[in-house]
Amino acid sequence: MINFKDITYLKEGTVRQKEAHKTLLELNVFQLLENYNPILVGTIPIDIDVESSDLDIICQSDNHEEVIKVVCENYGEFSGFEVRTISSYKNLKTTIITFEYKTFPIEIFIQNKLPEKQDSYLHMLIEHQVLLEENVAFKSKIITLKQQGFKTEPAFAKLLSLKGDPYKMLLTYGFEKGYIS
Incomplete structure (x- = not known):
């Protein structure tokens, strides 16, 4: 299994994964956010990305304003820079910071929840396991x-014939299959 918590796996991947690795190093984003346990999630790590796919980085913090300040100071001048907060997602405050760098749209998600327990990380683990099988x-x-x-x-969800909310059903599927616990 790939250690998704360490982006070095991207160096040996597809052309797009190598580009993602280079971009993340140029931005120094993982060092900048190291106190917030950043993890790259989404389609690029598991090689099912399309041309419009972004780099999704999840983080943990109970002080969203602190993370926003750090990100604004370093990337606030980038094209498409935007900060929005959603307070209703599973009763969990979520801040999403977006901007563009070179060929990648970038999204940084902040929740006060361990990244390894966030839905986007769990979804990626399940999807990766399904792709392996x-x-x-x-x-x-x-x-x-x-x-x-x-x-x-x-x-x-469509290809696995899962009915209902695909986000919830994929988690249920992953738990039932033992992909996540």
């Missing part, structure tokens, strides 16, 4: 659905 055609179908506009979790 399925064939290449399955992966191609996921990418095709994403190119057609599907978000990742709904694409997996």
Whole structure:
């Protein structure tokens, strides 16, 4: 299993993963956010990204303003810079900071929850395990659905015939299969 907590795995990956690694190093984002336990999640780490895929970095902090200040000081001048806070997601305050750097849209998510327990990380672990167990055609179908506009979790839910909220059902599926505990 890939250690997704250490981005060095990207150096040996696809062209896009290597570009992501280089970009993250240029931005020095993991060192800048090291006190907030950053983890790269999403489609790029598991090689199901499409051209518009972004770099999603999840972090943990009970002081969102502190993280916002650090990010603003370092990336506030970048194209598309925006900060928004959602207070209703699972009754958990979530701040999302977005900006663009070179060819990548970047999103930094802040919650006061261990990154390893955040849904986006758990979804990625489940999706990675499914991809390991399925064939290449399955992966191609996921990418095709994403190119057609599907978000990742709904694409997996469709191909796995999961009914209901795809985000919740994917977590349930992962728990039932023993992919996450």
